Amino acid sequence: MVLDKVNSPSDLKALSEVELLVLAEELRSEIIRVCAQNGGHLASSLGAVELIVALHKVFDSPRDRILFDVGHQAYAHKILTGRKGVFHTIRQEGGISGFTKVSESEHDAITVGHASTSLANAIGMAIARDTLGEDYQIVSVIGDGALTGGMALAALNVIGEQQRKMLIVLNDNEMSISENVGALNRFFKELQIKKWVQDTEKWGRGVLETISPRLFNLVDRAKEAAKLVLHQENPFYAWGLRYVGPVDGHNLKGLIHLFQELKELDGPTILHIVTQKGKGYKVAEADPIYWHGPPGFDPEKPEKVSKGYSWSAAFGDAVTELAHLEPRLFVITPAMREGSGLVKYSQTHPSRYLDTGICEDVAATAAAGMALRGLKPVLAIYSTFMQRAYDQIIHDIAIEKLDVVLAVDRAGIVGGDGATHNGVFDIAYLRTVPGVQIAAPKDALELRAMLKKALELGGPVAIRYARDNVERVPEGSWPDIEWGRWEVLKEGGKAYILSFGKTLKYALEAAGDNPEVGVINARFLKPLDRELLEKLALKGYKLVTVEDHQKMGGFGSAVLEALSEMGLKPDIRVLGLPDVFFDHGSIPRMHREAGIDAAAILEALAQMGVRVGEVG
Numbered sequence: 050m051v052l053d054k055v056n057s058p059s060d061l062k063a064l065s066e067v068e069l070l071v072l073a074e075e076l077r078s079e080i081i082r083v084c085a086q087n088g089g090h091l092a093s094s095l096g097a098v099e100l101i102v103a104l105h106k107v108f109d110s111p112r113d114r115i116l117f118d119v120g121h122q123a124y125a126h127k128i129l130t131g132r133k134g135v136f137h138t139i140r141q142e143g144g145i146s147g148f149t150k151v152s153e154s155e156h157d158a159i160t161v162g163h164a165s166t167s168l169a170n171a172i173g174m175a176i177a178r179d180t181l182g183e184d185y186q187i188v189s190v191i192g193d194g195a196l197t198g199g200m201a202l203a204a205l206n207v208i209g210e211q212q213r214k215m216l217i218v219l220n221d222n223e224m225s226i227s228e229n230v231g232a233l234n235r236f237f238k239e240l241q242i243k244k245w246v247q248d249t250e251k252w253g254r255g256v257l258e259t260i261s262p263r264l265f266n267l268v269d270r271a272k273e274a275a276k277l278v279l280h281q282e283n284p285f286y287a288w289g290l291r292y293v294g295p296v297d298g299h300n301l302k303g304l305i306h307l308f309q310e311l312k313e314l315d316g317p318t319i320l321h322i323v324t325q326k327g328k329g330y331k332v333a334e335a336d337p338i339y340w341h342g343p344p345g346f347d348p349e350k351p352e353k354v355s356k357g358y359s360w361s362a363a364f365g366d367a368v369t370e371l372a373h374l375e376p377r378l379f380v381i382t383p384a385m386r387e388g389s390g391l392v393k394y395s396q397t398h399p400s401r402y403l404d405t406g407i408c409e410d411v412a413a414t415a416a417a418g419m420a421l422r423g424l425k426p427v428l429a430i431y432s433t434f435m436q437r438a439y440d441q442i443i444h445d446i447a448i449e450k451l452d453v454v455l456a457v458d459r460a461g462i463v464g465g466d467g468a469t470h471n472g473v474f475d476i477a478y479l480r481t482v483p484g485v486q487i488a489a490p491k492d493a494l495e496l497r498a499m500l501k502k503a504l505e506l507g508g509p510v511a512i513r514y515a516r517d518n519v520e521r522v523p524e525g526s527w528p529d530i531e532w533g534r535w536e537v538l539k540e541g542g543k544a545y546i547l548s549f550g551k552t553l554k555y556a557l558e559a560a561g562d563n564p565e566v567g568v569i570n571a572r573f574l575k576p577l578d579r580e581l582l583e584k585l586a587l588k589g590y591k592l593v594t595v596e597d598h599q600k601m602g603g604f605g606s607a608v609l610e611a612l613s614e615m616g617l618k619p620d621i622r623v624l625g626l627p628d629v630f631f632d633h634g635s636i637p638r639m640h641r642e643a644g645i646d647a648a649a650i651l652e653a654l655a656q657m658g659v660r661v662g663e664v665g
């Protein structure tokens with residue numbers, strides 16, 4: 050195998066053109082093989098194989114810095130930069146990350162997982178390079194989806210103003226996780242099908258084989274002379290970028306020529322390449338949405354597998370029905386239609402659905418605008434990605450107490466995606482915002498009850514649920530719920546476990562049939578059920594709070610603050626995630642390590658002198 054000869058990017062530079070083509074196919078096979086066993090970002094990584102081989106052929110990592118936006122498409126980069134032998138551990142317990150990660154390799158220029166950060170990083174690096182009088186290339190690979198992020202577009206503004214030498218490669222496959230959205234995306238489509246571009250590309254490829262330097266001088270001169278025309282065809286003209294493309298992002302030879310040319314140019318250049326998400330694997334080409342991030346599969350007979358009925362699906366079913374009951378309901382997603390369970394909703398209520406692209410800040414403030422003008426927006430948003438909308442929730446939604454429901458998905462530790470994707474800060478940053486109510490349902494019925502009540506109550510309400518499966522409930526189930534009231538699931542003689550959200554299963558497991566230990570579904574965090582809390586404290590019960598969230602600032606903190614305000618000092622233990630980042634791996638193992646599982650609850654109870662058994 051050619052890949053056997055490549056243990057670092059310098060080995061790749063010695064390969065012939067034919068060997069490089071063979072290498073690309075071997076990389077594809079390896080990516081498919083490992084994703085079949087581990088799951089992972091298959092389609093994105095397959096689409097970026099030629100791009101990555103060409104980059105490492107022409108540029109000189111780690112001296113030259115190659116940045117990958119989101120970093121989920123960089124599997125070939127990982128294999129080519131000394132991690133071939135450990136690639137099979139990707140996203141696994143103790144294995145390498147599924148994204149680029151500075152601490153993992155000198156070839157990983159940025160630690161990522163959230164989209165749209167590479168361009169701001171790149172301009173920062175370019176300024177550092179120039180300020181320190183150093184000399185190296187900076188290349189940022191950004192997908193068409195990631196380019197819909199406000200951070201990316203704002204960074205272009207700075208890059209164009211700074212006019213520092215750097216190369217941006219726009220990897221345009223017309224896909225985010227779903228089909229990509231936005232006016233820029235539409236323009237790219239036009240650009241790609243425009244006859245002028247196809248001819249240019251044919252001519253460009255021909256010329257590139259022979260007299261490429263002349264071509265680029267021609268383009269530059271033509272650009273000056275025909276600014277009006279080009280800037281119609283150059284969407285980046287206003288940002289002061291030199292634009293080249295669109296070109297075939299799977300033409301390895303053409304890409305190598307282009308990179309060799311473009312690396313000589315001063316100032317910022319954006320190369321627009323067109324690729325196919327899932328390239329080289331039929332099922333992934335045919336359905337890049339499912340194969341964006343599949344669980345494991347049989348590589349010889351790849352089939353879609355159902356991941357079970359999730360909280361996201363329960364949410365999607367609920368809002369799809371609710372929209373019939375509440376005509377003002379409007380659902381927004383920042384590019385996570387599938388992940389947030391909204392495919393059916395988007396098909397059933399297309400006129401009351403908005404995918405903003407990867408810009409949670411715009412999604413949150415658009416929700417504010419909708420609420421100001423009489424709609425009842427529900428913003429479906431992952432906890433981790435909601436971090437991008439923190440100021441918008443305060444400034445645009447909470448100050449005026451607007452009727453916006455935040456359906457906060459993936460709350461808690463998420464597993465394979467690791468630290469960049471864990472949803473473990475949202476309680477801390479939401480509960481300090483005046484007027485934002487926070488709830489966590491224990492099952493799909495409570496989710497439906499909370500959604501419906503939240504829409505009736507008005508004001509900003511966050512409903513938080515985990516990356517997990519949940520029992521399906523019949524259509525039309527709309528139970529009532531006493532807002533702000535906790536639910537005693539099991540009486541206890543000596544102690545109570547108060548759980549907020551996903552850890553309720555651990556609480557019930559720990560309590561078992563022990564008559565000493567009661568369990569409370571503390572499903573409301575703001576407002577807390579202070580009346581019940583006061584009663585428990587006054588009766589001298591020992592208390593354990595538990596949550597799948599940072600201990601600092603979480604549910605337990607809220608309970609402690611309330612007890613101190615009431616002047617009560619019960620024997621209490623607060624169980625939550627410690628002050629560290631949790632990388633990718635097994636969720637149960639991380640919960641154990643974090644001290645929020647059933648065993649940890651029992652340990653806490655035992656420390657307080659409660660007679661406990663073993664975890665069943």
Ligand SMILES: CC(=O)c1sc(CCOP(=O)(O)OP(=O)(O)O)c(C)[n+]1Cc1cnc(C)nc1N
Pocket residue numbers: 090093096119121122162163164191192193194195196220222224225226326383384385407434437
């Ligand atoms: C991995 C992950 O969390 C991905 S990958 C992806 C699509 C990226 O599209 P792009 O066109 O940039 O790349 P492509 O897959 O090659 O087409 C999204 C929306 N997400 C979720 C997401 C949402 N919101 C933010 C801020 N960051 C991320 N990473």
Ligand SMILES: [Mg+2]
Pocket residue numbers: 192193194195220221222223224225229
């Ligand atoms: Mg894309």
